[in-house]
Amino acid sequence: MEECCSTKPKEQHNHEGHDHDHDHSHNAADQTVFQMFLPAIISLSLLLNGIAFDHFIESNWFNGWIRLLWYLIAYLPVGIPVLKEAYESIVNGDVFSEFFLMGIATVGAFAIGEYPEGVAVMLFYSVGEVFQAMAVTTAKSNIKSLLDQRPDEVTILKDGIPQVVKSETVNVGEIIQLKSGEKLGLDGELISEKGSFNTSALTGESQPDTKIKGEIVLAGMINLNKVSQIKVTAAFKDSKLSKILELVQNATSQKAPTELFIRKFAKIYTPIVVFLAIGITFLPYLFVNDYQFKTWLYKALVFLVISCPCALVISIPLGYFGGIGAGSRNGILIKGSNFLDVLANIQNVVMDKTGTMTEGVFKVQEFYFDKEFNKEEILKLVNALESQSTHPVATAIHEFVGEVDHSITLENVEEIAGQGLKAGINGKEILVGNLKLMKQFNISFDLNIENIVYTLIAVAYDQKFVGYFTIADTIKSDAQFTIKKLKSLGVKTTMLSGDKTSVVKFVADQLGIANAFGDLLPEDKVNMVKELIANHESVAFVGDGVNDAPVVALSDVGIAMGGLGSDATIETADVVIQDDKPSKIPMAINIGKQTKKIVWQNIILAFVVKGIVLILGAGGIATMWEAVFADVGVALLAILNAVRIQRMKF
Known part of the structure; x- marks a missing residue:
């Protein structure tokens, strides 16, 4: 049932239906709109002429086998592909497929002489197929445009x-x-x-x-x-682009809970529908005095057409895929429809400071040092040590000092996570890092420097405090807008950073973030996120996706900034923001919310309309024409609704 409404042989599909979407878009891409609609156009013109001969134009010749042959020819262009699909599904062990239901309903209609209804059901079903193929093509257009960029x-x-x-x-x-x-x-x-x-x-x-x-x-x-x-x-x-393409093309393999539920529901629901239709045909014989097989078979066929879960099984995956496509169009890579659902329900966004809300491009403002040391010598030693690191702070110091003196020989260079660097030189020890590093090695310093509202990198040499660099980072232009937007979506914000508390508080105050914590090691960030999760609150963590890997893994959804800069980021994060803009965080959440809204609109529409027409059918009021609207009409409305998300501006 999961391959509902496909037009490709069943064996070409994998168990997750990814190839199903691919086949649709591939077909649609290879054919013009006219070619796609041609079988339906042939059937429609023959059907309308047949109805005209039946009801409006006097034609003595249009009866018996000629009338049957006319409607049969009208049926074949749209019916053959579906009957072929039904046969292949049965061969592959999936008896109760959408194609099987449509086959029974239309062949049954012919068997009881309701030729126009039989043609109409299959005609509208095939039109629904074409619209689905076109919708999937539209959803994949962003990916195709990326492919065209190579x-x-x-x-x-x-x-x-x-x-x-x-x-x-x-x-x-x-x-x-x-x-x-x-x-x-x-x-x-x-x-x-x-x-x-x-x-x-x-x-x-x-x-x-x-x-x-x-x-x-x-x-x-x-x-x-x-x-x-x-x-x-x-x-x-x-190349990064190849990895991004692979990521987006495989995004449909991660299914949202709603999508998985509908698939499971369809697998159980469809056989029940078939057996109920059999019951509607034969059981009245036991209870009705004037039982007429043809009348009850017609009611059963109406019931079959109404009951097809096509609208749900087409429109829900299409809605989620549209959400992934909308994200891709805006430079947001979402790794699966399950993450769209998580984003829609996010209550907390926990973010790193450097590189997320700030540019992450540090510049040394000044270097203060104790007069008993030779400034030039100390700067050379610090530069030699920092050349061993790829941290943005190390880059800033290197740019400030200049070329590295390669005659300096360092021993036992060690990077201490979240604190800084240490090494031996000429039998003495040099330390460059934050104040935690100084405290760990019992280096005494003037306590007033803890209140400096800049990132501070302290230097110690031979167990003595030498001085410190002040380093500044600029806040991103859209960072303030991001926090306002998150608040308007009802999302709480928290900033966690390994930087000095005074710096973190200063940035947080400028942005309007109430909860901000500095001087944190990676394990401290993990513990703080665990506290939020313990309160049964959903958490999105925004960071670089590499250094913060433990927190990304722990959070409900990991959002990585600057996916273009790191292969590891693309691998580890659930959502990758390609252009480093924090304003894409609320945009991703909004895409999740809109996708979920559209999916639920389609679920409610399908169940309500089908429920009403089923009741009318049970009372003998609904005919095959109402059944066609309840199935194919609702499917078309649901598809058009699902495509809306690709046209939205976020």
């Missing part, structure tokens, strides 16, 4: 001579020449002095991104100005 060919330089080659044949280390207006086919490092790139294929943002020599540029980016040269750093299949 050029098949690139220009590489061999001995200074440009050569056009296939992207998949380019090796790591080769040099690509990228002209103005061209798309980059592989990830690489910019070796030209400067370049401006359009990153909209990856981030959804059209604002140009300026890169300087040594910075990473990614497949799918478009060169906006002069010719640039890029050294390839990853093979075609390993």
Whole structure:
């Protein structure tokens, strides 16, 4: 039942229906709209002519076997694919499929002489099929546009001579020449002095991104100005864009609880419907005096058509896929429909500070040092030690000091998680890190420095406090809007950071975050998130997805900022925000809420309409025409409703 309303052989589907969606979009992509509707157009014109001959145009010849043959020809263009599908489903062990129900209902209608109804049911069903295929194609259009961003060919330089080659044949280390207006086919490092790139294929943002020599540029980016040269750093299949495409294309494999319930429900519900229809046909014989087989068979066929769960089984996965597509269009990668449900119900957003609400680009403001030490010597030692780390603070210190003195030999370099670095030099110990590091090694310092409203990096040498750097980070332009938006959605916010408490409180006050905690180690963050979960509150954690992996794993949904910067981020997080903008956090939650709303609208619509028509059918009031509306009509309305999410602005 899970492959409801497919038009491909059953064996091509996997157990999760992912290929089912793919097949629909593939078919729709390969055919024009006219080609897709052609069988339905042929059937409709023959059906309308047949009805005209039956009721409006006097035609003595239109009866008997001619009338049967006419309606049979009208039935075949739309009926053959479904009957074929029903047969293949039975061969594969799925007897009670949607195709089987439609086959029984329409063949039964022909058996009792209700030819127009038989054709009409199958005709509207096939129209529903086409609309579904078109809807899935629309839902996948964002992914297709991403696929279009990967050029098949690139220009590489061999001995200074440009050569056009296939992207998949380019090796790591080769040099690509990228002209103005061209798309980059592989990830690489910019070796030209400067370049401006359009990153909209990856981030959804059209604002140009300026890169300087040594910075990473990614497949799918478009060169906006002069010719640039890029050294390839990853093979075609390993590019960030390839990983993102794989992630989004596989997103349908993670099913939401509502979707899983509907699938299980359909598997139990459909056989019950078939046996009830058999009961409606034969049981009245025992209780009704003037029992007429044809009358009760017609009622059973009406019941079968009304009862088909097509609207639910089509529109619910389509609604969730539309939500994933809407996220993708806005630069938010959601790894599965289950995370859309979780996002819709999030009560707490717990966020890191650096790189999430702030730019994460540190700059040293000043360096204060004790006069008994030689400032230049200390800076050289600190720079040599910080060159062993990739932390943003280390980068800031390196930029402040300048070139590393490679004549300095460090021993036993150790990075202490959440605190800083230590190493030996000339038999003495050097420490560079936060005040926790100083306290751990019993280094005494002036307590007043704890109140400085900047990130503070202390330095100790030979068991003595030498001085400290003050480092500032800027708050992201949309950070304040993000907090306001989260509050308007009824979501509580908390900031957790390993940075100094005074710095964290200062940033939190500017943004309007009530709960903010600093000086935290990774395990402290885990414990604080555990407390929220213990209060039966759902938690989304927003961080870099790598350093905060334990908290990401613990939270209900892990949201990673800057997915373009880290392969590990794409692997570990449940939701990846591609352009580092915190305003995408409330947008992701809103997409989740709107998706859930549309899914439940479709569930209620299907059950209410089918319930009303079933009651009318049981009373002998509803005919096959009402049954067609209850099934195919509701399915079409549900599909159109599900597609709405792809048109919404968030």
